[in-house]
Amino acid sequence: MTTHSATAAIETRGLTRRYRGTAALEDVTLDIHENVITGLLGRNGAGKTTLMSLITAQDRPSSGTVRVNGHAPFERAETIEQMCFVRDNQRYPDDYTLKHAIRAAAIFYPNWSQQTADRLVELFRIPAKPVIKKFSRGQLSSLGIVLGLASRSPITFFDEPYLGLDATARHIFYDELLQDYSAHPRTVILSTHLIDEMDRLLERVVILDRGRVVRHADVEELRGGAYQVAGRSSAVDEFVRGRDTLSTRAIGGLGTAVVQGVLDDEDRRRASHLALEISPVSLQDLVAAYGLGETEHAEHTTSDPTALTGAR
Numbered sequence: 001m002t003t004h005s006a007t008a009a010i011e012t013r014g015l016t017r018r019y020r021g022t023a024a025l026e027d028v029t030l031d032i033h034e035n036v037i038t039g040l041l042g043r044n045g046a047g048k049t050t051l052m053s054l055i056t057a058q059d060r061p062s063s064g065t066v067r068v069n070g071h072a073p074f075e076r077a078e079t080i081e082q083m084c085f086v087r088d089n090q091r092y093p094d095d096y097t098l099k100h101a102i103r104a105a106a107i108f109y110p111n112w113s114q115q116t117a118d119r120l121v122e123l124f125r126i127p128a129k130p131v132i133k134k135f136s137r138g139q140l141s142s143l144g145i146v147l148g149l150a151s152r153s154p155i156t157f158f159d160e161p162y163l164g165l166d167a168t169a170r171h172i173f174y175d176e177l178l179q180d181y182s183a184h185p186r187t188v189i190l191s192t193h194l195i196d197e198m199d200r201l202l203e204r205v206v207i208l209d210r211g212r213v214v215r216h217a218d219v220e221e222l223r224g225g226a227y228q229v230a231g232r233s234s235a236v237d238e239f240v241r242g243r244d245t246l247s248t249r250a251i252g253g254l255g256t257a258v259v260q261g262v263l264d265d266e267d268r269r270r271a272s273h274l275a276l277e278i279s280p281v282s283l284q285d286l287v288a289a290y291g292l293g294e295t296e297h298a299e300h301t302t303s304d305p306t307a308l309t310g311a312r
C-alpha cells in the first residue's frame with residue numbers, strides 16, 4: 001500500500017477559516033495525493049470537518065486557497081461533480097426514502113455504480129420503506145457509505161462515517177472500501193477517531209491540532225520513525241533525556257514514552273541496560289502523542305512541545 005503517485009489531487013495554500021475571530025483552521029498548506037486513502041486525524045474540534053467543507057466548496061475560507069485538480073472548486077460544477085462528501089449530519093428532504101436518495105445520487109454522480117449501490121444496500125440491510133427521517137443513526141451512516149462508495153467519485157470524503165454502526169457493519173465498510181478502491185482507484189479522505197480499527201486502510205495521514213497541520217506523512221514512514229519505551233519511570237526519564245520525545249506517561253512508578261527517531265545498536269544496549277522494553281508504536285498511540293496538550297491530566301505530559309513541529 002505504499003506505492004502511489006505523488007500527484008496532488010487537492011492543494012490548499014494558507015487555508016484559514018475563522019468563526020467570529022476564532023480560527024477553526026489556520027494557515028493550512030497541504031498537497032493531498034491523488035488515488036491514495038488519506039486519514040484526517042485529530043481531536044474533537046481540530047478542524048477536520050472544516051477542512052473537508054472548504055475543499056468541497058460547502059464553505060468559504062476566510063483566507064487562503066483551495067485547488068482541486070488545479071481548479072478552485074467554488075461555482076465550478078465540473079469540479080464539484082468530481083467530489084462526494086459523506087457528512088455525519090447529512091440532511092435529506094422530509095419525504096425521501098432510500099429509493100429517492102439513490103435516484104438523486106445516480107443523477108448527480110457521473111460515475112455512479114447502481115450495481116454497487118444495490119449490493120451494499122443488501123449488505124447493510126438498509127430498509128426500503130421508512131422515510132430516511134426515521135432512520136436510526138447507524139442506518140443513516142450506512143446510507144451515507146452506500147452513496148459514497150457507489151458514487152465512485154474521483155475524490156470521496158467520509159467524515160466519521162461509522163457513527164452508530166455496529167462492529168459488523170463497520171467491518172463491512174472497511175472491506176468494501178478497500179475492495180472498491182483497489183478495483184477503482186480514487187482519492188479518498190476520511191476523518192476518524194477509530195484509528196486502531198482503520199489504520200490498515202490508511203496510506204497517508206494528516207494530523208490536525210487546533211486548526212493546524214502537525215503532521216502529514218506516509219503511515220509507514222510515521223510508524224517507522226518513532227518507537228515506544230516502557231519500564232520504570234526513572235529509567236524511562238533517563239533514556240529519553242535529550243531525545244525527541246513526543247509524549248511521556250507515568251502511572252505509579254511505571255512509565256512509557258513515545259520517542260521520534262530510529263534506534264541504533266547503542267540505543268538498544270542502553271535500553272536493555274535500563275531494563276526498558278522497546279516496542280513499535282501504533283498509529284493510534286502516535287496520534288495520541290501528537291494530540292496531547294497542556295489540558296491533559298498531569299500524569300500525561302508532553303515533555304517536549306517543540307517536537308510538535310513536524311508539519312510539512
Ligand SMILES: Nc1ncnc2c1ncn2[C@@H]1O[C@H](COP(=O)(O)OP(=O)(O)OP(=O)(O)O)[C@@H](O)[C@H]1O
Nearest residue numbers: 019023024025042043044045046047048049050051
Ligand atoms: N459554524 C460554526 N460556527 C462557529 N464555530 C464553528 C462552526 N463550525 C465549526 N466551528 C468550530 O471550529 C472548530 C473546528 O471544528 P470542526 O468541526 O472542523 O472540528 P472536527 O475536527 O471535525 O471535530 P470532531 O472530531 O469533533 O468532529 C471547533 O472549535 C468548532 O467549534
